[in-house]
Amino acid sequence: MTLPEPPGFVDVHAHFVTDSYVTRARAAGHDLPDGMPAWPTWSATAHLDLMDRCGIRTSLLSISSPGVHFGDDAAARRLAREVNEDGARVVRDHPGRFGLFASLPLPDVDGALTEIAHAFDTLGADGVVLETNTHGVYLGDRRLEPVFAELDRRGAVVFLHPTSPVCWERSALGRPRPMVEFVFDTARTVTDLLFAGTLDRHPDLKVIVPHCGGALPVLADRINGFMKLFTPSQDAGAPDAVAQLRRLYYDMAGPAFPRQIPALLGLVGPDRLLYGSDHCWTPAPGVEAHVASVNAAPAPGGGTWQSLTTANARRLLPRLAVPGRNP
Template sequence: MTRTAEHIAEQTADQPGPGLVDVHAHFVTDSYVRQARAAGHELPDGVPAWPAWSAEAHLELMDRNGIRTSLLSVSSPGVHFGDDAAARGLAREVNEDAARVAAEHPGRFGFFASLPLPDVDGALAEITHAFDELGADGVVLETNTHGVYLGDERLEPVFAELGRRRAVVFLHPTSPVCWERSALGRPRPMVEFIFDTARTVTDLLMAGTLERHPGLEVIVPHCGGALPVLADRINGFMKLFLPAAGSGAPDAVEQLRRLHYDMAGPAFPRQVPALLGLVEPDRLLYGSDYCWTPAHGVDAHIASVDAAPVPTGAADWRSLTTANAHRLLPRLAGRPLRTPEE
């Protein structure tokens, strides 16, 4: 049954604050899982099994928890399994799947498009298709693809185009190439994802990518991973080894404060307070990590967010993060989209 605006309001009437915007929400399709398994990802990133996903189950979760809109993206291991042509085809497939879900449920879903990195030409073609034909809300970039991190100079044309479009760039961690030794046999999302996020953001800082392309609107997942703890250390090393960084250009901490951070994962009682030592509350966004986090885990996570202390001046986390999301993604608030010229 199509969910009307009245139905949505009725479902969320007992939830504090406005309907949430979930910027960290995933989907999988049977075709995607089949192709990933064929490429050797039987146990993706060391987790026991692939999750199941359907729009209907996702909407039930959203209605139960007062989530108005979810931005869908493909999680790790992404779409590039070693062959450029196959990656281009899979990126196009999952992006069109996500666009179809969004069109079938207006107002409930948006999506961040996958790109076939490190294939630069394929990524540029998919950026054009995703934004101009499919109406993507942004792109999702894995923290590395086969060891190519996001500060790599070969990816400069991709960031130049995303910056020109003032695109929202949602980062998502994946396993580092050294995971066989570094993960110690444990599931990589537990620790490796957190440090691969810090690794790729540090690479973007050291390469000057964020400073060269101020139009980029970057979302860092999982409360910034290890970045709140490492920010001052990164800043010190940048000043030591990149003297130009100290000649009037924003330092690492200032650049990190310009980014956006979602609250997916165990946000409380420790991670969000640590993050608020680095950034202002207007940089925080809600994220569920569904369907890789199961529904009962999302229920518990959002209950912990609702119960957590709120920054001074904010009514509640729902109002705060939703207002932040509407500024970042004005389409969700019914406002005109930003243009590259703005």
């Protein structure tokens, strides 16, 4: 007998912080992370209360910007291991309610490969989270090829998360970087992956792009034209930029309606969309308002966004299709 799937959204864009992590980030100079007014607080209990109010069944936890690498490889390895162990403990303590996208100490490749093995083989992580750049090293950088090769070998889910570009002191104009800089850094790193051929070389990667794709939906054709112009050696049958973008997944975190989702659906099919709240960086009232806007919007095919995005998430993350099952 097949049990009915539990109701509720699967939130692929959810964050946690610990006191230890915030202390280390502040010591590295991140008192006001990415120009935001303060660090959020987080607890599993408060997060579960919010999930229950909003109809969220499962949240995939990750560490947000500024990530875990603050300039020292050894310290980054220790911090990645610490937050991953902390996140895995939350998953174990609340069966079926949380998952984990593990942090990697990039751009330290050896440390990242070690942590990939620990995250998947020991902790049972659901995937990894990669910041769009670390100290100016973007994800298409050839030095990161061994990391993507290993993630591709595992058929891993790779959740991208934006962070501040290295030029933010000038480009952000004194405004909070998540407002504009994050969406363009997302487009910048995905474009770098396209031009580097990383996505084409590693077709078993399952990449989630945040915030409705950032600026990618309106830039896709422009990127495609430049890619054909500057990579003329690719054979006629090779996937173009738009085709590769259509293979990725996109979460709905941020102001998805009324404009961003229609733009995104001009690029990808509805089977590539996932729900995301961006809690705890988005406060509870913002999450509640976001869920209300998603529930009120018509979904493709006449169903609901909850049923559509949850079905997509369970195809992407098969563990979630088994109620109560832990890694």
